[in-house]
Each structure stands twice: as C-alpha cells, then as structure tokens.
Amino acid sequence: MFACIYVPDFPVQAVLLDESKERPCALLDGPESLLKVVVCNEAARSAGISIGMTKLQAEVCGVELWKRSPEDEDSAQAILLDCAHGFSPRIEVTSPGTVVIDLAGSERLLGAHETVAALIKDRVEERGFETNVSIAANPDTAHCAARGFRGITVIEEGDETRRLSPLPITVLEIEPDVLEILETWGIRNLRGLAALPEIDLTERLGQYGLQLQRLARGATMRELIPAGLPTVFRESEELEESVELMEPLCFILNHLLEELIEQLIERSLATDQINIELELEAYADRETNALPSRSGLVPYHRTVKLPVPVQDAKVLLKLLQLDLAAHPPHGAVKKVAIEAIPARIRYMQAGLFQPRAPEAAKLEISVARIRAVIGATDSQGRLRVGMPALLDSNQPDHFQVVQPGSKHLRHAIPPEPQLALRRFRPVIPARVELNAGQEPVWIGFLQQRVQVINASGPWTNGGQWWDAKGKWLREEWDVDIALDGNNQPSTYRIFQELTTHRWFVEAAYE
Amino acid sequence: MSSVAVIRAQVERRIPGALTVYERSTPEVFSSGISVVDRETGGIPKGALTQLCAPVGITSGRTTLLLSLLAQITNQKEEFCALIDATDCFDPESALAMGVCLSRLLWARCSGHGMKAVEQAFRVADILIQNGGFGVIALDLGNVEEKLLRKIPLTSWFRFARVMEKSLTALVILLTHPAAQSCAALTLHFDAATAEWSGTETVSHSRLISSVKFNLEVGRTRTKKPVQRERSYFAARPQWA
Numbered sequence: 001m002f003a004c005i006y007v008p009d010f011p012v013q014a015v016l017l018d019e020s021k022e023r024p025c026a027l028l029d030g031p032e033s034l035l036k037v038v039v040c041n042e043a044a045r046s047a048g049i050s051i052g053m054t055k056l057q058a059e060v061c062g063v064e065l066w067k068r069s070p071e072d073e074d075s076a077q078a079i080l081l082d083c084a085h086g087f088s089p090r091i092e093v094t095s096p097g098t099v100v101i102d103l104a105g106s107e108r109l110l111g112a113h114e115t116v117a118a119l120i121k122d123r124v125e126e127r128g129f130e131t132n133v134s135i136a137a138n139p140d141t142a143h144c145a146a147r148g149f150r151g152i153t154v155i156e157e158g159d160e161t162r163r164l165s166p167l168p169i170t171v172l173e174i175e176p177d178v179l180e181i182l183e184t185w186g187i188r189n190l191r192g193l194a195a196l197p198e199i200d201l202t203e204r205l206g207q208y209g210l211q212l213q214r215l216a217r218g219a220t221m222r223e224l225i226p227a228g229l230p231t232v233f234r235e236s237e238e239l240e241e242s243v244e245l246m247e248p249l250c251f252i253l254n255h256l257l258e259e260l261i262e263q264l265i266e267r268s269l270a271t272d273q274i275n276i277e278l279e280l281e282a283y284a285d286r287e288t289n290a291l292p293s294r295s296g297l298v299p300y301h302r303t304v305k306l307p308v309p310v311q312d313a314k315v316l317l318k319l320l321q322l323d324l325a326a327h328p329p330h331g332a333v334k335k336v337a338i339e340a341i342p343a344r345i346r347y348m349q350a351g352l353f354q355p356r357a358p359e360a361a362k363l364e365i366s367v368a369r370i371r372a373v374i375g376a377t378d379s380q381g382r383l384r385v386g387m388p389a390l391l392d393s394n395q396p397d398h399f400q401v402v403q404p405g406s407k408h409l410r411h412a413i414p415p416e417p418q419l420a421l422r423r424f425r426p427v428i429p430a431r432v433e434l435n436a437g438q439e440p441v442w443i444g445f446l447q448q449r450v451q452v453i454n455a456s457g458p459w460t461n462g463g464q465w466w467d468a469k470g471k472w473l474r475e476e477w478d479v480d481i482a483l484d485g486n487n488q489p490s491t492y493r494i495f496q497e498l499t500t501h502r503w504f505v506e507a508a509y510e
Numbered sequence: 511m512s513s514v515a516v517i518r519a520q521v522e523r524r525i526p527g528a529l530t531v532y533e534r535s536t537p538e539v540f541s542s543g544i545s546v547v548d549r550e551t552g553g554i555p556k557g558a559l560t561q562l563c564a565p566v567g568i569t570s571g572r573t574t575l576l577l578s579l580l581a582q583i584t585n586q587k588e589e590f591c592a593l594i595d596a597t598d599c600f601d602p603e604s605a606l607a608m609g610v611c612l613s614r615l616l617w618a619r620c621s622g623h624g625m626k627a628v629e630q631a632f633r634v635a636d637i638l639i640q641n642g643g644f645g646v647i648a649l650d651l652g653n654v655e656e657k658l659l660r661k662i663p664l665t666s667w668f669r670f671a672r673v674m675e676k677s678l679t680a681l682v683i684l685l686t687h688p689a690a691q692s693c694a695a696l697t698l699h700f701d702a703a704t705a706e707w708s709g710t711e712t713v714s715h716s717r718l719i720s721s722v723k724f725n726l727e728v729g730r731t732r733t734k735k736p737v738q739r740e741r742s743y744f745a746a747r748p749q750w751a
Contacts, residue, residue: 387615
C-alpha cells in the first residue's frame with residue numbers, strides 16, 4: 001500500500017507555515033514591474049482572488065499579498081520529507097507539497113491503514129501544515145485521492161474506480177489542450193473518463209489518453225522513484241543584532257544543532273562531521289570602533305570531525321564550543337550556518353565480558369578539552385593529544401600522533417622487561433671531550449661536567465640521504481656517567497651529528 | 511551496663527556511625543608484569559594512587575615498570591590507558607618493544623615548562639579521571655624538579671585519591687619524591703640501577719649493555735602489611751640483548 005501526503009496551495013502554506021491558515025493570502029511572482037498572482041489559498045479565492053491577477057487588482061480584494069519565496073518552499077519541503085521519513089525509508093517526492101510513502105511491510109508496526117493515515121496527518125499538522133492524506137494500493141491512485149478528497153481517505157484494493165469516479169478530471173494534471181478536448185466532449189469527472197471506450201480514446205488522444213483513463217480507473221502500477229538521502233544537512237540563521245559573546249552564540253548553535261539532529265534521527269542517521277560557517281562583521285580597528293573596512297561580511301569556517309557518528313546535540317554543541325573557544329572568530333557574528341555530514345549509525349553488540357573502554361563521544365569531548373589546555377599541535381605539526389603511532393623509518397624518535405581509532409594491533413609482550421628510554425625533547429646540546437681513541441671521556445651538559453665511566457659505540461645511523469632537508473647521519477653512543485651526588489652511574493644515550501659535528505644528549509635509560 | 515557502654519549508646523543514638531571504624535575495602539589490583547614487583551607489592555591497586563619515586567636523572571627503572579604495566583593493561587587485558595606526559599619524554603619505540611598496544615594508549619603531551627607544565631598535567635588528569643573508562647592513568651612528573659612538586663597543595667592529591675576511590679582506574683604517578691604522601695595507596699622508591707656491560711673494557715665498539723639491574727623499595731602499601739624496609743631487584747634487558 002502507498003500513502004500520499006498532499007499539501008493544498010503548498011507555496012502559500014510554506015509562507016504561512018507557523019501562522020494561521022485562515023487568513024486570505026495570495027503569492028505574487030514575476031518581474032517587479034508586472035507582479036501577478038501565481039497561487040492563493042481557499043480564503044483568498046473566496047475573497048475574489050484568481051490566478052493571473054495583477055498586484056493592483058489583488059490589492060483591491062483586501063487580501064495579504066506576499067512575494068513567492070523559493071527558500072521557504074524548499075524549507076517546507078524538507079520538513080515534509082522529515083515527516084515522511086518517520087514512517088518509511090522509501091518515499092517519493094512527486095511534486096512540491098506532494099510526497100508518496102511506500103508502506104509495504106509496515107502494517108504490523110504501525111497498525112491498520114486508517115490508523116497509519118491518522119498518524120501521518122497528525123505528524124504533518126504538528127509541523128504546521130494543513131494536509132490531505134490518502135492510502136491506496138498504487139501510488140497514482142493515492143495521489144489522485146489526496147488531491148481530490150479532503151482529510152483522510154483510504155481506498156481498498158479493487159475499489160479504486162468507484163471511489164475515484166466523483167473526482168473532477170483536473171485532479172489528473174492534464175495538459176491544457178487535452179483538457180480542452182475532454183471538456184468539449186462533456187467529460188467533467190473521472191467517471192466519464194473511465195467509461196470511454198479504450199480503442200476510440202486511443203485513436204483520438206493516443207497513448208496519453210489511454211494513460212489518463214487508466215489513472216481515472218486507478219488501474220496503473222508503477223515503481224516509486226525513491227528520494228535520495230541528502231549529502232549534507234544544513235541549518236542557518238541570520239541574526240538581527242550581531243553577537244560578540246560565546247554564550248549567546250551557543251544558544252543559537254544549540255537551536256540549530258537540535259534541528260539538524262532531529263532531521264538526522266528522522267532518517268536513522270548520525271553525523272561524523274560538522275561544518276560551521278559564520279559571517280562576521282569586519283572592523284579595521286576594533287579598539288576605536290572604527291567603521292568597517294569593507295561593506296561585506298567576512299566568512300569564517302570551522303570543521304569538527306568525530307571518530308564515530310553521533311546523534312547527540314549536546315556532544316556536538318560542546319565540541320563546537322571548545323573549538324570556537326580555541327579558535328575564536330575575529331568579529332561579531334551576523335549569520336550562522338551549520339552543516340552536518342550524514343553517516344550511518346554504528347551498532348555494536350555490547351558483551352558482558354568485553355573490556356571496558358572510554359565512551360567514544362565522551363572521549364572526543366575530553367580530547368577537545370585537553371587540546372584547549374595543552375594546545376593542538378607541537379612545533380613539528382604533530383598532535384599534542386592522541387594515540388602514538390610509529391612511522392616506517394629508522395630515524396630515531398620518528399612518530400606521529402593520531403586521533404583515537406578502533407583498529408588495534410597486538411604485539412607480543414617480551415618474556416623479560418625491556419630497557420626503556422626517557423627522551424629529551426628537544427635534544428640537549430652537549431660538549432664532549434674525546435680521548436686518543438676518539439671515545440668520549442667527559443661530557444658537559446645542563447651546566448655540569450661529568451666523567452664517562454663506560455661507553456659503547458660508535459653506532460652509525462643515517463637515512464634519507466637523497467633529501468637535502470630530511471637526511472640525517474649520526475653516531476650514537478651509550479654511556480655510563482656519574483652525575484653529581486650519585487655514587488652509581490646512570491646510563492644515557494648521546495650522539496654526534498656527522499654533518500655538523502655537534503654533540504647532543506638524546507635520552508636516558510630508565 | 512558499664513558507664514562506657516552507656517556513653518557509647520548515647521553518642522551512637524545521637525550521631526549514628528560516629529564511633530564506627532571506617533574500613534577500607536581491599537582494592538583490586540593490576541599485575542605490573544614484573545613478578546618481583548607483584549610479589550613485593552601485591553600488584554598495582556585499582557581505584558587508588560600509586561607513586562613511583564626516583565631522583566631526577568638517574569637510571570632507576572620507573573619508566574620500565576610503567577611501560578610493563580601499560581603493556582599488561584593494553585595488550586593482555588585490552589583496556590585503554592592514558593599517559594599524561596608533563597615533560598614530553600615518553601618514547602613510543604620503547605613502549606612498542608615492551609608490548610604496549612599504542613592504539614589503546616592516549617598520550618597527552620604538555621606544552622608548558624616548569625610549573626605551567628605541572629598545572630597542565632593536573633588539569634588533563636582531572637579531565638581524564640572525569641571521563642572514566644581507562645584502566646590506568648599515568649601521570650609522568652618524573653623530570654619535574656622537587657621544589658616545583660612541593661608547591662602542589664596536598665589537597666590536590668587528596669582530591670585525586672577521593673575521586674579515584676570510586677573508580678576501577680589505577681592512577682600511577684612518576685615523581686622525584688613521594689609528594690602525594692598518605693594519599694597514595696602504594697609508594698615505590700627506586701635507587702640508581704647497575705648496568706652490566708659485555709665486551710672488552712678498552713674497546714668501546716665491542717662493548718654493549720647486556721642488562722640493567724634495578725633496585726626498589728616498597729615505601730607504603732595498603733595491600734600488604736608493613737614490613738621492615740628491604741630492597742628488591744628486577745632486571746631489564748636492552749632490545750639488542
């Protein structure tokens with residue numbers, strides 16, 4: 001079975017979305033010099049408005065006149081799709097304001113057809129639309145019934161021709177020349193069209209005529225053309241007064257995020273990336289409140305990526321808040337837009353004996369908070385917080401820090417403890433005195449001069465000789481040295497850069 | 511009824527639990543992966559502070575013990591650990607050689623110097639303790655001078671101890687002296703280790719470190735009854751031995 005949601009006078013309802021639909025209202029469109037009425041509601045029609053009237057003629061009727069707004073219609077259409085996605089993932093956008101839902105298999109979940117239709121109508125009306133809902137065995141019959149009958153209509157299979165018969169032929173959206181021919185034949189409703197002899201109709205109107213007759217009989221069957229999932233969900237808000245402080249900005253972000261998350265939840269989706277676009281008022285000198293240096297607004301973009309898709313607006317708000325606190329916009333915010341990149345929710349089977357781990361979304365917030373405390377990256381561009389990962393290189397201390405992930409490689413634990421190093425970052429410059437055999441005997445570093453008791457080396461290490469910037473060549477030594485106040489020697493690793501002949505203390509064995 | 515019992519009954523009626531002795535439950539422990547340490551200490555206690563103390567600059571064995579513990583938790587138990595590195599001295603290569611699963615180790619490298627690094631490390635520790643879900647949170651203040659550690663108010667350690675009590679996480683702190691005092695459930699003191707060298711003494715390129723013998727002393731423990739101070743030893747081998 002298929003359900004059809006039809007919003008009569010959709011462009012008018014899109015403009016009056018959160019307002020009373022009883023008010024007579026007409027929409028104008030066209031060039032500014034020749035604005036004409038393109039659509040109006042029932043109340044406006046009662047007041048004498050008809051399609052094609054000029055603005056001047058319409059003003060005489062005393063109805064509200066608005067300019068047609070494609071943005072409002074897109075936004076209203078998105079709301080309608082959200083409502084439809086709440087009932088089935090297979091939906092078709094037949095036309096603006098008309099959505100067909102495939103209800104196959106949902107009877108046990110949602111109940112009888114009348115109940116489903118009432119649920120759909122309630123859901124759509126909650127969002128501010130007046131709508132007709134119909135249910136039929138094929139999409140076209142459901143569409144015709146929704147356009148022709150007010151409120152809820154349920155047409156059982158096999159009863160289509162009888163139920164559709166009283167409807168006027170205009171519900172079929174017939175081409176104007178064909179409509180004129182049918183009117184000259186005296187065909188006013190679908191009963192008349194359905195009763196025409198098929199062969200004679202085909203001879204006069206061709207396959208198009210036959211198709212119209214099948215529609216009138218409710219005898220068509222076609223596959224739905226499902227609406228694809230949007231690649232990005234976007235919400236934006238233009239502010240009357242610009243916002244300078246973080247707290248009021250967070251209120252706006254929270255509102256937009258909640259709307260985005262609601263849309264994602266309707267489609268059983270989550271998000272793993274949020275893009276925020278701010279438009280800022282630019283001032284040449286903010287200290288003296290000088291005039292803006294340029295007339296336009298300055299765009300400001302930030303992106304927050306998550307390791308796992310989330311559906312929690314609070315988590316996203318906290319991450320955005322931390323990111324904006326770390327990278328504050330350099331002006332007052334005039335417009336806010338947020339994009340959520342949709343991702344499938346990851347379902348994981350929780351095990352009773354599974355090792356515990358930090359909750360992914362919570363950990364992401366903690367990492368962002370830590371980043372705010374210790375900074376995002378070091379002087380070499382490596383992350384300051386994350387999971388360490390060794391790079392495929394022989395270069396000492398060559399590693400990267402990556403975002404927490406879900407892939408874990410197991411390494412064998414050696415039977416005996418391995419001697420660990422504590423590195424000095426950056427390495428400590430040293431003065432080394434060598435004996436006749438070119439072995440270190442004294443080392444001076446960190447304002448102390450110590451004797452070398454044991455030395456092992458030199459161990460030559462080098463690489464990337466083909467790269468002038470990245471190449472390294474050095475001789476390493478392991479040395480026992482007696483530091484001040486300690487009787488026992490301590491073991492350090494030192495090295496000499498063979499290109500510059502400078503010595504450094506690299507690490508201590510601990 | 512004796513007068514003491516009467517007084518006791520009266521006090522307990524007015525202030526219930528006033529005279530009840532608060533008994534700490536015996537904490538669960540993690541194995542450190544080094545049998546000598548486990549035998550002497552009973553293991554690294556969960557839900558409590560453990561401090562590993564050694565003077566700055568000496569080859570003590572604190573880091574070897576910490577990496578061995580991290581290898582046990584991340585590799586054997588498959589739990590996540592966190593390492594707060596106040597002086598950015600952690601060596602991922604040594605950790606991997608010890609068997610640490612690096613993808614289960616959250617490493618936070620502080621950017622400040624001196625007291626600023628200590629403050630950053632404490633703030634990060636606070637965030638991670640609140641986050642929960644870690645097996646071990648290691649706070650490496652091993653290269654921080656003693657005079658800076660003495661500036662940390664004792665209330666900070668008390669707060670950590672109280673927060674940790676209700677969790678299953680072990681907070682392991684590398685220090686130069688036992689700054690956490692009685693807030694720590696386990697304190698281990700490390701002294702300078704002895705390195706054993708192989709090869710001919712006069713020919714440096716024939717010499718290699720064959721093993722290092724670390725010595726430690728249990729300063730304070732709640733998992734075992736107090737004993738006379740005695741030293742224990744464990745050995746570690748370099749990767750080439």
